Amino acid sequence: MDEKTEELRDIFLDTTGGDTVTERQEEGHGSLASDPDVEGRLAELVGRMRERYEFASDLADEDLVRLVRLYFDGTDDDAIADALGVPPDAVFTARMDLHLVRESDREAPFDLSRLRSLYVDDVPLDERAAELDAEEETVARYSEVVAADARSTRANDRFRDEFAELLAEQDLKGGHTEDAREDGLREAAEDIETNVSF
Incomplete structure (x- = not known):
């Protein structure tokens, strides 16, 4: 260890009071971990649209949030209507209000x-x-x-894109990244050539 490195080490020890440089990180970082309230953010976005546009739909904001979720899950209007207890035409009108064409x-x-x-x-x-x-x-x-x-x-498709991004975030937080990581590791491991000699 040269003189400069020793100086840096001493400064580190004085500053931190410890001699370990790394520690296990228990919590995730970034927007996904710091913003768990996707439901609230969806409701906020619906509210912003209601303020900006004159909605033809009389569905409550909670139902509109459910509609957004079902729409991005690939659910058709008939199934959304069943889930919300409304006619399919009401779902169509609400989708148009929300720019979900x-x-x-x-x-x-x-x-x-x-x-x-x-x-x-x-x-x-x-x-x-x-x-x-x-x-x-x-x-x-x-x-x-x-x-x-x-x-x-x-609106440059802003609202539709924000809905999609919010729900994509939730999918990531729901464990899809873990599945992807495991799949990636499995594929990588399959490509490794083992050359072990005893």
Whole structure:
């Protein structure tokens, strides 16, 4: 040990009162460990959206949080409706309020880009239906999709992305990282060549 190292060691001992440099870390670090209240953060995000936009849905915030969770779990509207005890149409309306548009929502029986133009030009619903040669009820439903997409785009898809990030965090905290680590170790171990001679 050279003179400089000895000086540093003495400073360390004086400062810490101990002679061990490392200690076992019991708690995790980073945002995942320090922010366990994903449920509260989801509710806060729903509340922010309700303040910013005029919701058509009359579902309570707790139900909207459950809807968000089920949506990101890949649950369809019928199953979400059963879980919440509401009609599937109520789930659709709530999803549009929350900018949770499925790709299947955009599969219209007419050119959706044409409807977007009519919607942006503020053409009345009956005229949109006549222009698209479709039932008013059908055009109204796809108009909700167009409106939700427009609101989400204006917000840079921020709310949808935040929902996804929060739920991804919870998945990580729920042990998926442990599974991934074990799988990775198993794969790495399988690739090791053992060359032991006695």
